Structure formats: structure tokens, C-alpha cells
Amino acid sequence: xxxxxxxxxxxxxxxxxxxxxxxxxxxxxxxxxxxxxxxxxxxxxxxxxxxxxxxxxxxxxxxxxxxxxxxxxxxxxxxxxxxxxxxxxxxxxxxxxxxxxxxxxxxxxxxxxxxxxxxxxxxxxxxxxxxxxxxxxxxxxxxxxxxxxxxxxxxxxxxxxxxxxxxxxxxxxxxxxxxxxxxxxxxxxxxxxxxxxxxxxxxxxxxxxxxxxxxxxxxxxxxxxxxxxxxxxxxxxxxxxxxxxxxxxxxxxxxxxxxxxxxxxxxxxxxxxxxxxxxxxxxxxxxxxxxxxxxxxxxxxxxxxxxxxxxxxxxxxxxxxxxxxxxxxxxxxxxxxxxxxxxxxxxxxxxxxxxxxxxxxxxxxxxxxxxxxxxxxxxxxxxxxxxxxxxxxxxxxxxxxxxxxxxxxxxxxxxxxxxxxxxxxxxxxxxxxxxxxxxxxxxxxxxxxxxxxxxxxxxxxxxxxxxxxxxxxxxxxxxxxxxxxx
Amino acid sequence: xxxxxxxxxxxxxxxxxxxxxxxxxxxxxxxxxxxxxxxxxxxxxxxxxxxxxxxxxxxxxxxxxxxxxxxxxxxxxxxxxxxxxxxxxxxxxxxxxxxxxxxxxxxxxxxxxxxxxxxxxxxxxxxxxxxxxxxxxxxxxxxxxxxxxxxxxxxxxxxxxxxxxxxxxxxxxxxxxxxxxxxxxxxxxxxxxxxxxxxxxxxxxxxxxxxxxxxxxxxxxxxxxxxxxxxxxxxxxxxxxxxxxxxxxxxxxxxxxxxxxxxxxxxxxxxxxxxxxxxxxxxxxxxxxxxxxxxxxxxxxxxxx
Numbered sequence: 001x002x003x004x005x006x007x008x009x010x011x012x013x014x015x016x017x018x019x020x021x022x023x024x025x026x027x028x029x030x031x032x033x034x035x036x037x038x039x040x041x042x043x044x045x046x047x048x049x050x051x052x053x054x055x056x057x058x059x060x061x062x063x064x065x066x067x068x069x070x071x072x073x074x075x076x077x078x079x080x081x082x083x084x085x086x087x088x089x090x091x092x093x094x095x096x097x098x099x100x101x102x103x104x105x106x107x108x109x110x111x112x113x114x115x116x117x118x119x120x121x122x123x124x125x126x127x128x129x130x131x132x133x134x135x136x137x138x139x140x141x142x143x144x145x146x147x148x149x150x151x152x153x154x155x156x157x158x159x160x161x162x163x164x165x166x167x168x169x170x171x172x173x174x175x176x177x178x179x180x181x182x183x184x185x186x187x188x189x190x191x192x193x194x195x196x197x198x199x200x201x202x203x204x205x206x207x208x209x210x211x212x213x214x215x216x217x218x219x220x221x222x223x224x225x226x227x228x229x230x231x232x233x234x235x236x237x238x239x240x241x242x243x244x245x246x247x248x249x250x251x252x253x254x255x256x257x258x259x260x261x262x263x264x265x266x267x268x269x270x271x272x273x274x275x276x277x278x279x280x281x282x283x284x285x286x287x288x289x290x291x292x293x294x295x296x297x298x299x300x301x302x303x304x305x306x307x308x309x310x311x312x313x314x315x316x317x318x319x320x321x322x323x324x325x326x327x328x329x330x331x332x333x334x335x336x337x338x339x340x341x342x343x344x345x346x347x348x349x350x351x352x353x354x355x356x357x358x359x360x361x362x363x364x365x366x367x368x369x370x371x372x373x374x375x376x377x378x379x380x381x382x383x384x385x386x387x388x389x390x391x392x393x394x395x396x397x398x399x400x401x402x403x404x405x406x407x408x409x410x411x412x413x414x415x416x417x418x419x420x421x422x423x424x425x426x427x428x429x430x431x432x433x434x435x436x437x438x439x440x441x442x443x444x445x446x447x448x449x450x451x452x453x454x455x456x457x458x459x460x461x462x463x464x465x466x467x468x469x470x471x472x473x474x475x476x477x478x479x480x481x482x483x484x485x486x
Numbered sequence: 487x488x489x490x491x492x493x494x495x496x497x498x499x500x501x502x503x504x505x506x507x508x509x510x511x512x513x514x515x516x517x518x519x520x521x522x523x524x525x526x527x528x529x530x531x532x533x534x535x536x537x538x539x540x541x542x543x544x545x546x547x548x549x550x551x552x553x554x555x556x557x558x559x560x561x562x563x564x565x566x567x568x569x570x571x572x573x574x575x576x577x578x579x580x581x582x583x584x585x586x587x588x589x590x591x592x593x594x595x596x597x598x599x600x601x602x603x604x605x606x607x608x609x610x611x612x613x614x615x616x617x618x619x620x621x622x623x624x625x626x627x628x629x630x631x632x633x634x635x636x637x638x639x640x641x642x643x644x645x646x647x648x649x650x651x652x653x654x655x656x657x658x659x660x661x662x663x664x665x666x667x668x669x670x671x672x673x674x675x676x677x678x679x680x681x682x683x684x685x686x687x688x689x690x691x692x693x694x695x696x697x698x699x700x701x702x703x704x705x706x707x708x709x710x711x712x713x714x715x716x717x718x719x720x721x722x723x724x725x726x727x728x729x730x731x732x733x734x735x736x737x738x739x740x741x742x743x744x745x746x747x748x749x750x751x752x753x754x755x756x757x758x759x760x761x762x763x764x765x766x767x768x769x770x771x772x773x774x775x776x777x778x779x780x781x782x783x784x785x786x787x788x789x790x791x
Contacts, residue, residue: 098738102756109542131545226635234652237740238757290634292652292742307635432543436758443741450742451654 058372061089064359065104065115068094071174071316072119074392081388082379088372097295101238101435108133113364116373119173119357122158123239127432128360129161130486134169135361140374141168146381151175154398157427158358162483163259170358171377172398174316177352177421178243178338179414181303181321182206182310185332186220195219206334210251210279210341213310217286220309229286231302231311234294236446239428239438243353244312245445246428248276250351253343256429257467262476269457269464272344277456281449292450304328314355315418319393322413335414337421354425356396398422433470440466536560536766543759552762559766572745579658579746580726586666587722591673592715598674599681610678617671625735628664632736651737658744661733668732669722676718680711716786720779727775747771 064079066072072094079090093115095103104118108128120128128134137159141147147155150172156163158172186192187204196204200215207213217229233240246256253272257264267273287294288302296317303311304320304327313321324330340350359380361373379385386399390408396418402408409416429437444462447453475481536559540552563569598610616624631639632650640648650660688706697705730748737743739753747767755764 105543105759106756127543131543234742235738235740236742237738241740288635289647290649290652292649293738293740302635305635435543436760439753439758446741450652 056371057368058086058088058375059116059366059368060087060372061091062116062369062372062376063091063093063114064117064119064376065093065095066119066173066357067100068096069316070319070394071392074389074395075119075173078385078389078392078395079376081385082376085379086375088375090376098237108362108364111364113362113366113369116362116365116369117359117376118362119359120170121239121357122354123428123430123434123438125159125161125169125358125360126430126434129167129169130432132363135363135370136167136169137171137361137377138166138168140377141171144378144381146171149381149383149399149401151398151400151403151422153422153425157354157425157430158356158398161430163430165484167484170360171381172356173359173380174356175396175398175418175422176314176316176355177418177425178247178312178355179315179318179352179417179421180207180310180312180336180338181318181414182334182336183303183329183332184334185329186309187334192219206336207339209339210248213339214279214283214286216310217283221286226307228288228302228308230283231291231294231299231308232283232287233299233312234284234287234291234450235298236442236450237293239442240295241446241449242428242438242441243355245277245280245441245449246426247338247351247353248280249273250276250426251338251341251343251349252276252279253345253347253349259429262431262471264464264467264471268467269460273460274456275344277445277448277460281452281456284449303333315396315414315421316355316394318414319412322393333413335417337417338424350424351426352421352424354427356398433474436470437467532765532768535762536769538762540762541759542761559763560770563763563766563770568745572747572750575658575745576727576747579662579729579744580723582659583662583665583669583726583729584719584722586662587670587673588715588719590666591670591718592677592711594670594674595677595681599678613674614671616668617675619668621668621731622735624664624668625732627735628660628667628732629736632660652740652742654742654744657737657742661729661736661744661746664732664736665726665729669725673715673718673722676714677711680714681707684710713786713789716782716789720782720786723782724775724779727771727778 064075066075072092076090076092079092083089101121101124104115104120105124105127107114108118108131118128118134120134125134129136141155141159147168154172154175155168158175159168159170161167161169187206193204196216196219199219202212204216204219207216213230219229220227221229233244235241249255249268249272252275254270254276255267255273257267284291288307291298291302294302296313299311299313300317300320302308306329318335320326321333322330327333338350338352340348342348359377361370361377365373380389381399383399383401386397386402387405387407389395390397390399390402391411393412397403397408403419403422409419428434431437441463444459444466445456448456448459471477476483535552537554537556538552539555539558544551546552594613598606629651631637634640634647634649634651637650639650640646648656650656684707688710689702692702692706728748729746730752733744733746733749734752739749739757743749748771751764751767751771754760754767
């Protein structure tokens with residue numbers, strides 16, 4: 001009996017110990033599991049924190065690449081405010097206009113991280129977007145309110161690609177358009193006014209149409225006395241001639257094509273387009289000698305030298321004409337927006353060639369550099385920064401509130417015209433093939449406008465055929481083509 | 487004691503020369519590698535690209551960009567009437583520019599060699615200065631000279647308002663003038679070197695025989711200076727075919743600029759980014775230059791013999 005009891009107690013002890021041991025193990029395992037889970041959670045939190053830290057980590061400097069001109073100098077000066085606020089140094093590297101586009105294209109093809117932001121030409125946005133050179137900023141411009149605060153037309157032309165698909169690749173830095181300067185003293189001279197009215201049957205004044213502009217150029221054209229009718233661009237090495245041409249094409253009823261269907265036939269070779277180019281050729285007869293390669297320097301020089309009564313230029317270059325130190329006629333210089341014109345179809349249209357650029361973030365830079373670049377763009381897009389930017393000579397904002405402010409309108413004599421131009425401006429093609437299209441147009445149409453080779457009709461038909469072939473070869477007319485598929 | 491085959495001295499010398507050869511190879515190797523990477527590889531790679539449809543601007547995707555298309559680039563180029571105009575314009579430029587440089591350079595060298603005057607060395611140095619300038623600066627400087635409205639060139643020569651930069655009638659000659667101004671001193675220098683090497687006793691002997699100036703020039707001076715003149719001709723011809731910086735500085739790259747091959751190559755390669763077409767054009771230019779300079783080198787070798 002006693003033995004049985006002892007065995008029973010021993011057995012109970014064994015079982016208890018076993019159960020206890022199992023329980024301990026389970027507890028341990030549970031504790032281990034809990035500890036493991038906790039460790040995993042900690043690791044995840046650490047990783048998240050690291051990622052967040054990485055996302056927030058910024059480089060201590062950024063480099064912006066832009067063309068060599070006054071607005072770039074202004075940008076560097078303005079960015080001192082960003083440096084003061086964040087401690088991030090901003091370097092603005094400038095390249096002369098003649099080689100600016102080639103230089104950044106070469107760098108982007110090579111996947112260079114030499115620059116963090118490029119203030120690229122508007123027509124290059126498609127090329128840069130499709131080839132992955134720029135970071136898409138759709139979410140950025142939406143989250144930071146840039147899409148709401150900047151002019152819709154500015155976002156469309158400077159930043160959006162493909163057009164109409166609401167994908168954005170830059171923040172407008174410099175808004176610009178073609179405008180005009182004229183000699184008020186010559187226009188208001190009583191003898192000139194009387195003679196003009198006697199010859200043309202209407203009063204001399206600020207051109208109210210392109211036809212009137214040509215009449216005024218013809219009236220003042222006096223090459224024997226080294227005075228010429230007008231200074232307009234003639235350089236067709238890049239887009240100078242094309243910018244004037246696209247204006248005259250559009251106001252006379254033509255167009256460069258349909259930006260959404262990529263059709264060119266029926267637009268570029270239309271009666272209105274032909275009339276526009278014929279007009280440009282006629283106007284070009286009144287330019288000073290040596291204007292075959294005239295761009296912004298030549299037209300300003302001609303005006304400052306006092307050999308023309310009116311000249312065209314992008315508004316960004318007009319501060320030189322408003323400055324009495326550079327223009328002896330500054331006190332007599334007035335400005336006007338590209339005038340309207342009745343087209344061949346009887347419809348009155350008004351258009352100004354868009355200039356200007358947007359700042360885009362380069363894809364090939366480090367995350368720290370990207371963070372710093374985004375921070376700069378966000379700072380630049382602020383209303384107070386834009387207001388400061390707009391006060392600098394030659395710098396033009398696309399911020400709606402600033403554009404409509406009295407401070408902006410009163411800051412320079414040409415600012416009201418600039419604001420008016422923002423409502424009218426239209427751009428060139430922004431597709432990746434734009435450079436080949438631009439080169440073809442400049443070569444063929446330039447030969448007619450500058451040298452009088454052939455006819456406007458033949459020139460535009462040739463360009464239409466070449467552009468159509470370009471789009472066909474690259475699949476733009478395929479039924480399943482989707483410009484947004486990249 | 488049996489003499490070992492190959493004395494110690496011979497073995498040491500062999501060892502030293504091997505070591506020298508190896509050292510030589512080691513020192514030269516980095517340059518060879520660099521040359522292969524920077525010169526040889528691009529040369530053959532661009533040849534491959536010239537038989538394809540490739541644009542450096544688009545993302546590289548084998549089979550699509552580049553896509554091999556055979557000799558299409560070459561045939562398109564050679565069938566393009568505008569391309570033949572460019573060949574003719576370039577040939578015109580080369581003939582005019584190099585011809586004038588040779589005549590003026592040799593003429594100046596003859597004058598400087600024969601006439602002795604105070605300050606001759608200083609004048610010679612001044613005459614060489616254009617050659618020392620950067621071609622781009624020369625182009626920009628001449629563009630200012632040529633300005634139709636305020637340029638000194640028209641003003642000093644009383645030429646009115648001739649547009650030497652953008653008028654297709656004149657701008658090729660504008661580039662010729664600038665190129666001749668810059669590179670005539672090069673021909674002059676080589677000619678002076680050749681003239682200085684002609685032994686005086688040949689002229690003395692000819693004078694004793696009462697030889698005329700023309701006889702001395704054609705029978706003594708020219709045969710002795712001829713090889714150096716050919717060297718100058720070869721260098722200047724090669725460079726004239728490739729003229730770019732001076733032309734670009736003066737006329738820009740618009741369509742009113744002279745239709746020179748190098749300017750067109752730049753536009754094709756770096757403006758419209760038709761890389762393969764540009765490569766094909768580059769090869770055609772290379773073949774042309776090699777063909778022409780081969781003829782000159784043949785005459786040069788004959789002259790040396």
C-alpha cells in the first residue's frame with residue numbers, strides 16, 4: 001500500500017513537473033515569440049525611421065542649370081533667401097543660349113548628375129519626360145498647391161506632358177513671351193503722323209493689327225538714311241525665326257498642327273498658314289542689313305542704336321530698353337503686346353509666342369539632392385518668393401496672384417503687356433521630336449523668309465510632309481498609340 | 487673549368503634588354519589603352535552606328551535604337567541633292583582658302599627671307615600672332631568686323647553695307663578671308679624654314695653663271711622648298727575640310743550660313759540628334775580627306791626621293 005502510494009505520488013510529481021516544464025516552455029516560447037515580434041516591430045520601426053530620415057535628408061547644396069542671361073543672375077541672388085532659411089547653398093550654373101539646349105541634352109543622355117535642377121526650354125519637356133531624364137512632379141505640384149496657384153496656361157505649356165493628361169514635370173520659373181518696343185517720340189511726331197495718315201488713310205499709333213505693323217515698318221523704312229522699318233528675328237539656328245513664324249501663322253488662321261491628334265496636314269499647309277509666312281517675308285524686307293542671324297542681341301542693338309522705330313524681343317530682354325544707362329531712348333520707349341489680326345477666314349485672332357522655362361528635377365541625382373531640389377522648388381513657388389522674383393528686372397512670374405497684383409503691374413513699363421501676353425501665349429510642339437521638326441521648319445521656311453527661295457506654299461507643304469513622316473515613323477498615327485504610355 | 491653556354495655578361499645583357507622592353511611596354515600601355523578607348527573604339531563604333539538607325543537622344547534598346555538598316559544612311563546622303571551642294575561648297579572653300587594661304591604665305595616668306603631691314607624679327611612675330619589665337623575667338627572677332635551696320639571691314643574698304651555673315655552670296659568668302667588671315671602665318675613659317683635651308687652656295691654658283699631670278703627661283707628655290715610646301719598643303723587641306731569653329735563664330739549655324747560639311751555634321755549630330763546619319767557623314771568626310779591627302783603624300787614621297 002505504502003509502495004503504491006509512493007509510486008502514485010512519484011507519478012503525480014512527474015506529471016506535475018512535466019506539465020510545469022511544458023508550461024514553462026510554452027511560456028518561454030510565447031515570451032520568445034513576443035520578444036521576436038517586438039524585435040521585428042522595432043526593426044520595422046527603425047527601418048521606417050531610417051527611410052523617413054533618408055527621405056528627409058537633404059544635401060547641403062544644389063546646382064541649377066540655366067541659360068546665361070539676367071534672369072539666371074536674378075535667380076542666384078534670390079536663392080540667397082532659400083540658403084538663409086535652410087542652409088542649403090544654391091549654385092546657378094549658366095550656359096550661353098547658343099549652346100544651352102545642346103549642353104543639357106548631352107548631359108542628360110549621358111545620365112549626368114552634374115546638375116540637380118534644369119530650367120529647360122518648354123518645348124523640351126516631352127523629350128525629357130519620355131526619356132526619363134526628369135522626375136515626374138504631378139503629386140508634388142498637387143500637394144504643394146502649385147497647380148492651383150500658378151496660371152493654368154503656364155502649367156500646360158511649361159510643365160505638362162503629354163498635353164491634356166495632367167502629368168507635370170516642372171515648376172514654371174520664367175514666364176515669357178514675345179513683345180514689342182517702339183519709339184514713342186517718332187510715333188507721336190506731328191510730321192510723321194500727318195505723313196502716315198496721308199499715305200495710309202489712318203492714324204499712326206500703336207499697331208492694332210499685324211497689317212498696321214507692316215504699314216508702319218514700310219513708312220519708316222529709309223535705308224538711304226540708314227533707318228530701317230523694324231527689327232525682328234532672322235536667326236534660324238534654333239527657334240528665333242520659328243517663334244515669329246508661329247505667331248504670324250496662327251493670327252492669319254493657320255496652326256502648327258493639332259497637339260492632341262498630332263495631325264499636321266490641313267493646319268501647317270492651310271491658307272492661313274501660307275498667308276502668315278508670306279506676311280513674315282514681307283515684314284522681313286524692312287529689317288536692317290545683317291539680320292539673317294538676328295536674335296535678342298541684334299534686335300535690342302538696332303533699337304538702342306536708333307536705326308529702327310520698333311523692335312521685337314522676348315520680354316525678359318526688354319529691361320535693357322527700359323534702362324537709360326543702356327538705351328539712350330529709354331524715356332521715349334513704349335511697349336505693346338503682339339497685336340490681333342484678321343485671318344484669311346475673317347476671324348480676328350491674337351497670339352504671342354511663348355518663351356520662358358520651367359525648373360525640373362534631374363532623375364540621376366541622389367535622394368538627398370532630390371529632397372533639397374524639391375525643397376527649393378517648394379520655396380520658389382511660394383507667393384512671397386514669387387512676388388520678390390517678379391520685382392527683379394527681366395524675371396517674370398507665373399503665379400496668378402502675383403501677376404494680378406499692382407506691385408507687379410507697376411514694377412516695369414512692359415509688365416502690363418507681359419500680363420496680357422500670358423493670356424495669349426502659345427507654344428511650339430513639345431514632343432520628343434520637336435528638335436528635328438524645328439530644324440526642318442527653320443531650314444525650309446527660313447530659306448523663303450530670309451532669302452526668298454521658293455514660295456511660302458511650297459515651303460510649308462514640304463515641312464508638312466516631313467513632319468507627317470516623322471510622326472508616322474514614330475507611330476503617332478497608329479490606332480493603339482497612347483502618348484501617355486511611358 | 488667548363489665554360490657555361492651563354493656567358494654571364496650575355497645573360498645579364500639579355501635580361502636587361504628584356505627588362506627594358508617590358509618596361510617600355512608598361513610605360514606605353516596606358517597611352518595605348520587610352521588611345522583605344524578614346525580613338526580606336528569610337529572610330530569602329532561609329533562605323534557600326536553608320537549602318538544603323540540610331541539616335542543618342544532616345545533610350546538605347548538593341549534592335550530598336552539602334553536598328554541595323556544597312557547602307558541606307560549612305561545611299562540617302564549620296565542621293566540628296568542638297569548634300570552635293572554641301573560637297574561643292576566645302577570644296578570651293580578648301581580651294582580658295584588653302585590656295586590663298588599658300589600663295590600669300592610663300593610670298594610673305596620670300597619677302598622676309600630676301601629683304602633685310604630693321605625690326606624684321608619683330609614683324610615676323612607680329613605676323614605669326616593670328617595663328618596663336620583661339621579659332622572661336624577669331625570667328626567672333628571677325629563677326630564684329632563684318633557687321634553690316636557698324637563693322638570696320640566695310641567701313642575701311644568702303645564697301646557699303648555688304649553682309650559678310652548672313653548673306654549667302656558673301657558669307658563663304660567672309661569665312662575664307664578670316665581663315666586665310668589666321669593660317670597664312672603657318673604656311674609662312676614652314677616656307678621660311680624651307681628657304682633658310684637652301685644652301686647659299688647654290689645661289690652663288692647660279693650668279694656666277696649669270697642665271698636670272700626666275701631661273702634661280704624655279705631651279706633652286708622651289709625644288710628645295712617644295713617638300714615643306716607640300717607638308718603645309720597637306721596640313722592646311724585636312725584642316726580646311728574640317729573647318730567649323732571660325733565658320734560657326736562668323737555665320738552661326740542657321741541656314742544662311744555657308745553649307746559646309748562640318749557645320750551640317752554638327753547640326754545633324756547635335757541639334758537633330760540623328761547620330762547614325764551623322765556617323766555616316768563623318769565617314770564620308772574621312773574617306774574624302776584620306777583620298778586627297780594620299781595624293782599629296784605620294785607627291786611628297788616622290789619629292790623626297
